[in-house]
Amino acid sequence: MRDPERPRIALGDFPTRLVHWPRLGASIGVDLWIKHEFEADGFGSGNKVRKLEFLLASVVDGGYSGVVLDGSTQSNCAMALALYAPSAGLTVDLILYGDTCRSGNYLDVLRSAADVTVLPGWSPADIETARRKITDRRGGSRLYDLPTGATNEVTVFASIELAHELADQEDALEISVDHVVFPTGTGGTQAGLEMGRALLGKPWSMFGVAIANDATFFQHVTGSLSRHRLIAPVLRGTQTQLQPHTHVGAIGPGYGIPLDGTFTEISSLRRRFGLVFDSVYTYKAFVGLRQLIDAGMIERGSTVVFLHTGGTNERFRDV
Secondary structure, eight states: OOOTTSOOOOOSOOSOOEEEOHHHHHHHTSEEEEEEGGGSSTTOOTTHHHHHHHHHHHHHHTTOOEEEEEEETTOHHHHHHHHHGGGGTOEEEEEEESOOOSOHHHHHHHHSSOEEEEESSOOHHHHHHHHHHHHHHTTTOOEEEOOGGGOSTTTHHHHHHHHHHHHHHHHHHTOOOOEEEEEESSSHHHHHHHHHHHHHTOOOEEEEEESSSOHHHHHHHHHHHHTSTTTHHHHTTOOSOOOOEEEOTTOTTSTTOOOTTHHHHHHHHHHHHSOOOOTTTHHHHHHHHHHHHHTTSSOTTOEEEEEEOOOGGGGGOOO
8 A cells, every 4th residue: 555645755666575485384383474575676675665765755855965874784774775865866874883794785885875984883972973973074964863773753654554565465365364473673664564453453463573672662662653743643543552562582692693503594494495584684583483383372373474574695695
């Protein structure tokens, strides 16, 4: 469902496919369907390109000349912003931290027109100092400061649309979805999907598998976004309560730190089933899905939609 009233810039190829994966599903005990969000563009931006369609249109309409974002060097959001913002006539400044090996998303960032500041690690004080330096360097330019992961009241509409897209495919394929499982890090996708579910009155149970933060964090994000002046009128009159469910059992050592055995199993899944997961988001979400099945939170034999938001980088990893 595309809202003609909401400004956007066409970037991705939508709707993304919803594909039946019976062999992989049988191996974990459910009827598995995978939403191929990673096919939205040719760069592996995943659902970030959905967000940027709304975000970049809003930034341009607001009279800004550039955007500033902080994140990890392998951030899908940073890569997508670096690739797409210039097409809207915007400058891009990225404040990044993490592994500086010239590979994956970071290599695409370095090949782009983005100006990159690399910090030795995540530090709010250092990030703020870097932002001030960027403002000074850009002179009189009006810069839009993006929150981490581009989660805000504008981009949440992308995930509301995603819920409607999924509902249309459910009808077209004549299936009945029981559960929707997806990775969640900054909470915007989870909030938008939950809002979309409520607007549609769908009985889906939706599980965000945390790759960072805790359940309280995601409840706060959903609650605060739902009360925003842009979103509250859209939700007015819905009969379904917003109840984001977050599974935290697959975070492991922390954001961006792989679980033990990650790359061995990613390689095995690729060879056995022809599906590529990435180590930060989708593999942890898949582990979370198996944990939810083992715990009985997702019933064996039920119909599950898994939102696959990436994996391109792992195609180029030597394992």
